[in-house]
Amino acid sequence: MSKGTIKKVAGPLVIAEGMRDANMFDVVRVSSQRLIGEIIEMHGDQASVQVYEETSGLGPGEPVESTGAPLSVELGPGLIGSIFDGIQRPLEEIMKVSGNNLQRGVEIPALDHKKKWHFTPLKKAGDSVTGGDIIGTVQETPIVVHKILVPHGLMGTIRSIKEGDYNIDETVAVVDTPNGSSQDLTLLQRWPVRVGRPYKQKLSPDMPLVTGQRVIDTLFPIAKGGVAAVPGPFGSGKTVVQHQLAKWAEADIVVYIGCGERGNEMTDVLNEFPELKDPKTGFSLMERTVLIANTSDMPVAAREASIYTGITIAEYFRDMGYSVALMADSTSRWAEALREMSGRLEEMPGEEGYPAYLGSRLAQFYERAGRVVTIGSEGREGALSVIGAVSPPGGDISEPVSQATLRIVKVFWSLDSDLAYKRHFPAVNWLTSYSLYVDTMEKWFNEHVDAHWMDLRARLMRLLQEEAELNEIVQLVGMDALSAPDRLKLEASRSIREDFLHQDAFHEVDTYTPLQKQFTMMQLVLDYYDKAVEALDQGASIEDLVKLPVREQIGRFKYVQEKNIQAEYEAVLKALSKQIDELLQKEDF
Known part of the structure; x- marks a missing residue:
């Protein structure tokens, strides 16, 4: 264990000398208050330590002691x-x-080392295990089963394993390693934070x-x-x-x-x-x-x-x-x-x-x-x-x-x-x-939701991009300069923005939309656009198409509960077809 003294203090950075035996990223304890820090730079016997606590009041000559281990989590x-x-x-x-304000030098373990957990083994004596294997479980919360893993790098045969209530420091299993030694396994592991787990x-x-x-x-x-x-x-x-x-x-x-x-x-x-x-x-x-x-x-x-x-x-x-x-x-x-x-x-x-x-x-x-x-x-x-x-x-x-x-x-x-x-x-x-990720996930969406998912998504994106271009024209020369098909594109895009993309996080139904409902909503918006384009070609006026009552139903479809999606979709589609047919008959008349 390397021991040195403070040479200089600059805010959270402390320069300590006499630390030749310490290593980069070692955790150190600074001063008699035992503030926690980490070595981030070495020059000869001088170590630069970033201190994770307030350093006011520290001065040269105070002790610095390395723990010999990197910053790790329990x-x-x-x-x-x-x-x-x-x-x-x-x-x-x-x-x-220490009360509401974080005090310096408080040493409390990250996890409760006294609390007992009920350990249920999944392996038995005589089983071979290797790093990463699950030897048992602990029901940590009502919905999370904590799986107890064999530490990385350890392999061998389980000599003993027993069910019961243990704290995280007590031995729950003993493993005999190939070199003849034995290793006690507990519910606790430590891992250095700057090293990715394998x-x-x-x-x-x-x-x-x-x-x-x-x-x-x-x-x-x-x-x-x-x-x-x-x-x-x-x-x-x-x-x-x-x-x-x-x-x-x-x-x-x-x-x-x-x-x-x-x-x-x-x-x-x-x-x-x-x-x-x-x-x-x-x-x-x-x-x-x-x-x-x-x-x-x-x-x-x-x-x-x-x-x-x-x-x-x-x-x-x-x-x-x-x-x-x-x-x-x-x-x-x-x-x-x-x-x-x-x-x-x-x-x-x-x-x-x-x-x-x-x-x-x-x-x-x-x-x-x-x-x-x-x-x-x-x-x-x-x-x-x-x-x-x-x-x-x-x-x-x-x-x-x-x-x-x-x-x-x-x-x-x-x-x-x-x-x-x-x-x-x-x-x-x-x-x-x-x-x-869109291209790599195309197959998944087409298989698990609908074969037309990516096609509808592409059409939505195209309409939104065309809307941006048309808006620039509108700002220059006004809405009246647009042709009827272009105005229809703007209306369809508005429907995409307000009925599909706008989502209320605090509404009990709208806060979450399953994929199948998302697909149905895309279909509805594009069904309106496609039928409106057809009606436009057959002589319907753009003003009448914009004011169709069914658009209100399309807008409210986001609030439909999952179990009613298909029935409501068919009802809206039926209403859409009926209202457009009535519109065309009126035009013919």
Whole structure:
């Protein structure tokens, strides 16, 4: 164990000398208050330590002691429903000890080491096991079964395993290894946060993460195990979009990282998540959620570690075979922490003062997502999907963090403040957003929803793009200059925007739309357009076609319950045909 002394203090950065035996990324304890820090640079016997707690009052000559281990998280029963800070300190437990304000030097284990969990073995004595195998389960919450995994790198034969109530430090099984030694297995594992957990194989992103949000699932879908960015200015609805994804996305586990967000926003999340009802199970959403809260007034260095803490916990649940959705809100604040630490290290700045390695650090984070075959003899399939919010200053996505993120992610949901001011939510701009997963998932949509899914989607996108072009003409010369077919295109596009893309997060039916209903809604909007085009060719007036009463029914179709979809669709279609026929008869007459 390396021991040194403080030479210099610069905000959260402490320079310690006499640390020749320490290693990069070792966790250290600084001063007699035992503040937690991490070595991020070595020069001879001098170590640069980023301290994850407030450093005011520290001075030269105080002791610095290396623990000899990298920054790691505790993985085991007790993660679900917990609220941690950026370095996995349990905030609720700290509050019991130190009150509402985070005090320095508080040492509390991340998980409760005294609580007993009922362990049910799935293996028996004599069974061969290897790293990643499931030896048993713990019912962690009413809806999450925590699978106890053999640690990575261990293989052998189970000598003993027993059912019962244990805390996370007690031995539940003993494994005899090939070299003649034995290893005790507990419910607890530790894993360094900056190292991705291993897997056997990464699978192609060819199936969607269904979210029930129409603008996402239909126009800009994200793959299961995919990565997406949600950039948007203040007030454009980033947090509500992430809440909707946390609540409705086809994920077994949700990990939400509040990284450098305002304290009041994070308070809203912490208050709302326990009250959000999980639509799949009826329990609180917290029964399958891990929250990591690192607000903007917390020490800046811990913010840099928070996204690694979160993604390591997410990978752990992925290794159990679960589908995990990770929300990082926001990576811009994380990048600002990176910039501040880089400046204190006196590194050469890159664009806008961000470090030159900003792009590679972002890539290291996002590349840990994916749909994988896990290690171990069973070879389970698990998925980790990452959705990162980006908060560009002034909504300008030409700044470095947004641009570096766009080079990595394959889905870009561009939130637009103009749409938000018009009360159009989700405020995803359909002209500037994109998804590069569409082509790889075409086969899945055509097989699992309908063979015409991609054709209808393409027609919707074409109409929306033509609307943008026509709007430019309208602004120059007015609506009267447009031909009747062009006016009809504008009306069909308005129907797409208002009846299909606009979705009410707080309406009990409209908040979630299954894929089959999304397809039926696309059909309805395009049925109206196709029949109206035919009627126009046969002499119907554009004014009459715009004012058809059936359009009100098409607009209200989003509020139809799932069990009534087909019957209501046929009724609307019948009414549409009847009203257009009556219109044509009137014209003939």
